[in-house]
Amino acid sequence: MSAAIWVEKLSKQYKLGHANPTLRDRISGMMTLDFLREKPEEETLWALRNVSLSVQHGETVGIIGRNGAGKSTLLKILSKITYPTSGSTGIDGRVISLLEVGTGFHEELTGRENIYLNGSILGMPKKEVKRQLDAIVEFSGLEKFIDTPIKRFSSGMRLRLGFAVAAHLDPDILILDEVLAVGDAEFQKKCLDTIQKLRASARTILFVSHNLAAVENLCERCIWIDHGEVHMDGKSQTVIKDYMGSMRKSTAAVMDLGETQNRRGNGKIRFQGLEFLSPEGIPQKVIRAGDPVVMRFHYRVHEPVSFPSLGFRMHTETGALVTETSTSHHGIYIPSVALGTGYLDLEIDCLNLLAAKYAISLWATNQNGSLVYDNVENAVTLEVDAANPYGSNFVIDGRFGIVFFPQKWDLTGMSGHVQSTPDTLMNSNESLTRD
Amino acid sequence: MSTTPIVSTMALDRGYMRRDSMAEFWRYRELLYFFAWRDIKVRYRQAFLGTSWAVIQPLFNMVLFAGVFGRLAHMPSNGIPYPIFSYCALLPWTYFSVVIGLASNSVTNNHSLVTKVYFPRVLLPAGTALAGLLDFVVASLLLVGMIIYYHLKVSWLILLTPLAVLLMVLLTLGVSMFLAAISVRYRDVKYVLPFVIQLLLFATPIIYPVTMVPKRFRPILALNPCWGMVDSFRACLLPNQPVDLKLIAVSIGLTFVVFVGGFLYFRNSEKSFADII
Numbered sequence: 001m002s003a004a005i006w007v008e009k010l011s012k013q014y015k016l017g018h019a020n021p022t023l024r025d026r027i028s029g030m031m032t033l034d035f036l037r038e039k040p041e042e043e044t045l046w047a048l049r050n051v052s053l054s055v056q057h058g059e060t061v062g063i064i065g066r067n068g069a070g071k072s073t074l075l076k077i078l079s080k081i082t083y084p085t086s087g088s089t090g091i092d093g094r095v096i097s098l099l100e101v102g103t104g105f106h107e108e109l110t111g112r113e114n115i116y117l118n119g120s121i122l123g124m125p126k127k128e129v130k131r132q133l134d135a136i137v138e139f140s141g142l143e144k145f146i147d148t149p150i151k152r153f154s155s156g157m158r159l160r161l162g163f164a165v166a167a168h169l170d171p172d173i174l175i176l177d178e179v180l181a182v183g184d185a186e187f188q189k190k191c192l193d194t195i196q197k198l199r200a201s202a203r204t205i206l207f208v209s210h211n212l213a214a215v216e217n218l219c220e221r222c223i224w225i226d227h228g229e230v231h232m233d234g235k236s237q238t239v240i241k242d243y244m245g246s247m248r249k250s251t252a253a254v255m256d257l258g259e260t261q262n263r264r265g266n267g268k269i270r271f272q273g274l275e276f277l278s279p280e281g282i283p284q285k286v287i288r289a290g291d292p293v294v295m296r297f298h299y300r301v302h303e304p305v306s307f308p309s310l311g312f313r314m315h316t317e318t319g320a321l322v323t324e325t326s327t328s329h330h331g332i333y334i335p336s337v338a339l340g341t342g343y344l345d346l347e348i349d350c351l352n353l354l355a356a357k358y359a360i361s362l363w364a365t366n367q368n369g370s371l372v373y374d375n376v377e378n379a380v381t382l383e384v385d386a387a388n389p390y391g392s393n394f395v396i397d398g399r400f401g402i403v404f405f406p407q408k409w410d411l412t413g414m415s416g417h418v419q420s421t422p423d424t425l426m427n428s429n430e431s432l433t434r435d
Numbered sequence: 436m437s438t439t440p441i442v443s444t445m446a447l448d449r450g451y452m453r454r455d456s457m458a459e460f461w462r463y464r465e466l467l468y469f470f471a472w473r474d475i476k477v478r479y480r481q482a483f484l485g486t487s488w489a490v491i492q493p494l495f496n497m498v499l500f501a502g503v504f505g506r507l508a509h510m511p512s513n514g515i516p517y518p519i520f521s522y523c524a525l526l527p528w529t530y531f532s533v534v535i536g537l538a539s540n541s542v543t544n545n546h547s548l549v550t551k552v553y554f555p556r557v558l559l560p561a562g563t564a565l566a567g568l569l570d571f572v573v574a575s576l577l578l579v580g581m582i583i584y585y586h587l588k589v590s591w592l593i594l595l596t597p598l599a600v601l602l603m604v605l606l607t608l609g610v611s612m613f614l615a616a617i618s619v620r621y622r623d624v625k626y627v628l629p630f631v632i633q634l635l636l637f638a639t640p641i642i643y644p645v646t647m648v649p650k651r652f653r654p655i656l657a658l659n660p661c662w663g664m665v666d667s668f669r670a671c672l673l674p675n676q677p678v679d680l681k682l683i684a685v686s687i688g689l690t691f692v693v694f695v696g697g698f699l700y701f702r703n704s705e706k707s708f709a710d711i712i
Contacts, residue, residue, distance in 0.1 A: 014710065080553040082709040103551045108477045120469040121552055149480075 003092065004173050004204040005078065006054040010087035012073055012228075016043040047073040048084070049228040057093075057172075058202040060195075062215035062236060064243055065225040071208045074225065075099060075177050078206070093172030093204070096122055101179060102162025107151040111142055111161055114150055118165045132168045140164035159187060167194045174198060176207035184399060192218070192395070212240050213288075213386045213395040244286070244385075257362075257379055258300075268305050269364040269373040272298040272341065274312075274380045287382070289354055289396065289404070290389030295346040297362065299374075306336045307367040310344055314382070315359045316402060322358060328367060352404050355386035355397040456555070456702075463555055470562025474537075475569055489570035490577050493529045497522040500642045513644050515673050519581045523672055524641040524665035526574055527603045531610075531664065532632045534567040538611030539618050539628055546712045556705040557698070560611040564604060571600075582672070592671045599667040602690055606660050609694035612701040619704065619712050641665055646677065657682040660689040 048070045055061050063071050076082045078089055079097035104121040105114050115136055119129040129136075137146050140160045150158060163179075167190070179191055195218055198205060209215050215222055215236060222236040224243050232239050258272050275296040276284050287293050297310060311326020327334060327344075360380045364373040386397035389404050396404060479485045497518055504510040505517030512520035538560040542549060545559055582589065618624035639661040640648065648656055656662055663686030670676050670683075 076550075076709065081550060083706045097552070100547075100551045104545075104548050106473055106477060108480050109473065113476065117469055117473055120466050121548065121554065123554075126465050126469075 002057055003054040003090075004057045004059070005089075005091050005206060007074070007078070007089045008052050008087055010048055010051045010074070010077065010089060011046060011085050012048040012070075012077060012082070013085040014045045014047055016045055046228050048077070051087070051225075051228070051230055053223060053230060053233065055204060055206055057204055059221060060199050060205040060219045061207075062219035062222040063206065063208045063225060064210070064212065064215055064222060064240065065231075069225045070228040071225050072099075072177055073228075075175055075206070075208060078175055091173060094123075094170075095173040095175065096166075096169050096171035097175035097177075098122075098166050098179060099175075099177040101166060102158050105150055105158060105162065108149055110149055111140075111146040111153070112137075114161065115165055118162065119169075122165065122169055124165075124169055136164045136168050139167060156184060156187070163187065163190065163194075171203065173204040174206070176205065176209075178208055178210065188395070188399065192393075211386055211395060211397065212244070213388050213397070216240050217388065217393045217395065244288070257376055260376060260379070263374060263376045265364070265372040265374040267374065268301070268303040269308060269310075269337070270300050270302065271362045271364065271374055271376055271379065272300050274298070274360065274362065276382065285383065286385045287351055288385045288387040290350055290352065290387050293348050293351050295348065297344045297346070298341065299343065299364070300341045301337050301339050304336065304339060305366070305373065308334055308337060308364055308373065309367055309369065310362075310364045312363065313361045315361070315378075317357055317359070320402070322353070322402060326363075328369075333367070350389075350406065351384065352389070352406065353382075353384045354401055354404060355384050356402065358382040358384065459555055460557075463558060466554055467558045467562055467565060470558055471565035474563060474566035478566070486569070486573050489573040492533075493522065493525045493574050494577060496525050496529070500525075504642055510643055511647065513646065513669075513673070513676060515587070516585050519578070519585055519587065520644070520669075520673065521642050522578060522581060523669050524639075526571070526578055527599070527664050527668050528636065528639070528641050528661070529574065530567055530571045530603060531607045531661065532636070533570070534564050534607045535610050535614055536628060536632065537567070538563040538607075539614035539624050541611070542615045542619050542708060543622070543712060549712055550709050556708060557612060557701055560615040560701075561608060564608045564611055567607070568604070578672070588674050589672065590674055596668075596671045599664075599671050602667055602687060603664050605694045606664050606690045609690070609697035612697035613693075616701040616704040616708075619708050635659070635661055639665060645679075653679065653682055654685075657685040658689065660686050660693055663687040663690055 051070075051074065063074070065071050073082070075097065076099070077084050078091065079095075079099065081099075102114075102118060104118055106117065109117065112133070115133065116126065116129050120126060137143055140146075140163075142157060142161055142164075145153065145157065150161070153161070176195075192214070195205060195207075199218070205218075207215075207218070219236045221234065222239040223230060224232040224239050232242060257274070258270070263270075275298065276287055277294040277296055278284055279292050279294065281294075284293070295312075297312075299310070309326050309328035311324065311329065313324040314322040316322060325346075358381065359378040360382055361375070361377045362379045363375045365371060365375075366373070386395055388394065389396060390407075479488070482488065484491070500521050501518040505512070505521070510517060541559040541563050542556060548554075548559075549556065614624055614628070636642075639659055640656070645653070645656070645662070645666065663683055666676075666678065666683055667687070670678050
């Protein structure tokens with residue numbers, strides 16, 4: 001194996017602030033003799049600092065990191081869109097970089113015309129587009145609209161058209177930036193299938209994604225970029241585990257509700273905060289779908305109460321009630337609570353929510369709910385990250401609903417069905433194999 | 436690090452840009468065609484009169500100038516009917532002024548392309564210049580019609596017209612590349628350009644013959660490459676035109692300077708396009 005992509009000591013500096021001085025600024029600068037004075041120290045930002053890495057032919061490598069870590073800058077430099085401040089890069093092979101689906105689409109042109117234009121922009125010869133035109137149109141599923149100007153297309157249709165062109169490119173090396181972040185479930189599946197197919201034919205793929213489950217499933221290797229530097233480079237599972245761990249550490253905290261004024265109730269009990277803990281008791285901010293979690297309700301009792309009921313409501317971001325539960329729902333009677341602070345744990349073996357943010361409202365009442373001690377609406381946000389709860393290679397995220405159930409398909413009732421073994425499955429989609 | 440041949444490496448040296456730029460232009464020639472094709476398709480889509488607009492614009496100018504300067508002011512026109520005298524110069528002028536106006540925005544209008552995909556950026560102004568040639572050809576048909584209508588006796592010089600067209604394209608492309616690159620940094624170009632174009636129209640012997648300019652001022656006139664452009668058209672297409680070869684040579688030489696200068700300026704600034712656009 002040899003390197004398909006290599007990057008040596010790459011740095012990129014951006015100037016902050018006056019990115020685009022107008023002619024007026026320049027002229028007034030001359031008038032006031034600015035150029036004679038010493039130049040003020042300009043504020044700069046190192047988007048990348050001394051990054052070195054190499055990707056072998058046939059490897060699929062994921063790049064992860066927080067927003068602004070420098071992932072996209074790296075891809076832009078590799079794609080020759082922007083230039084490094086220092087360092088060098090090299091690519092061996094025909095490279096196609098897809099930083100966006102449908103780049104260069106023109107509103108006034110028809111779907112067919114845009115296929116030609118987009119193909120040409122991405123480096124596909126006209127002859128090749130012509131040869132593949134029918135396949136592209138069929139792949140997009142837009143046969144009926146192909147001669148309509150795309151200004152009449154919905155955003156989903158544009159995406160399908162753009163991806164249909166991209167899927168028919170034939171690069172040695174493919175660079176992808178967050179293509180999975182857009183589109184509906186069907187679109188996402190098409191993307192993943194296409195990437196799998198490219199992987200199977202030993203192409204080199206470098207892709208940035210915030211969808212950790214997708215990175216874990218598609219890439220053997222993963223590079224974690226943080227503050228413009230390569231923080232970790234290794235096996236996907238290991239890197240992602242550490243990355244998730246760091247996210248918890250940096251953001252986990254008891255959400256302090258002690259001071260919030262946005263509450264009702266007589267104040268005999270006040271919620272102080274809500275913590276999400278791993279089974280080992282480590283605080284977490286983001287929880288992956290299907291992971292176990294402990295919700296720890298911190299409270300302070302100001303006046304003695306008997307038989308209180310503590311609970312919470314969980315809403316989706318669009319306001320649908322996901323669940324409401326409390327100690328009284330479970331038939332638990334709490335004769336009395338000691339004055340001062342304390343906490344109550346709710347253990348969840350499998351958080352069967354799909355990736356999204358959920359708003360949690362807390363409440364404490366008497367046993368039958370007629371007397372409210374405390375009620376904090378939308379007190380805390382629970383962030384659930386996409387994962388793969390069914391243990392397959394498919395990324396199940398928020399596009400597939402709000403919840404998933406522990407479940408199993410039983411195929412014994414299907415006539416003529418041949419029980420598929422992992423072997424036959426692998427044959428039909430070799431690329432799914434993980435070493 | 437590797438024994439495989441490096442297909443494309445990028446380092447900071449400027450040599451990179453030059454080394455394989457010619458081969459690269461050749462690889463991207465289809466994209467140049469597609470940019471031009473897109474411009475044409477889009478320009479005349481949903482326009483009822485379509486490409487006839489290419490004739491209407493210079494024709495309207497010609498009728499206007501023929502009315503005002505030819506009829507009312509009795510502008511001399513080197514012994515040629517004034518309408519054809521002015522149209523012959525308005526033809527390259529219209530191409531030049533329309534293309535530089537559009538091309539100066541060609542990079543900024545395509546910022547989504549510039550920040551998302553790599554291609555030689557110079558294809559953007561070049562595509563505009565190529566697309567403009569369609570209008571030019573359509574408008575030329577009217578000139579051919581006028582030559583026939585006025586029974587003008589054309590000389591063998593008409594065979595040199597392709598050179599005049601080449602000169603026109605070089606000048607236009609040179610100015611276009613310069614303006615496209617500079618307007619990425621200074622959007623002021625958009626506002627200044629219409630004034631400059633109007634000024635140039637009158638500073639160039641288009642609607643008046645060069646003989647109206649006092650002899651001692653003509654060397655200054657030669658510093659305007661637009662003069663070389665329009666005068667080469669007149670010299671090729673109209674009979675018995677007085678040509679001051681020395682001054683026209685200066686004007687034409689400047690055209691090449693503008694072309695090379697525009698190209699170098701563009702290539703030099705394109706590296707930062709994606710960062711400042």
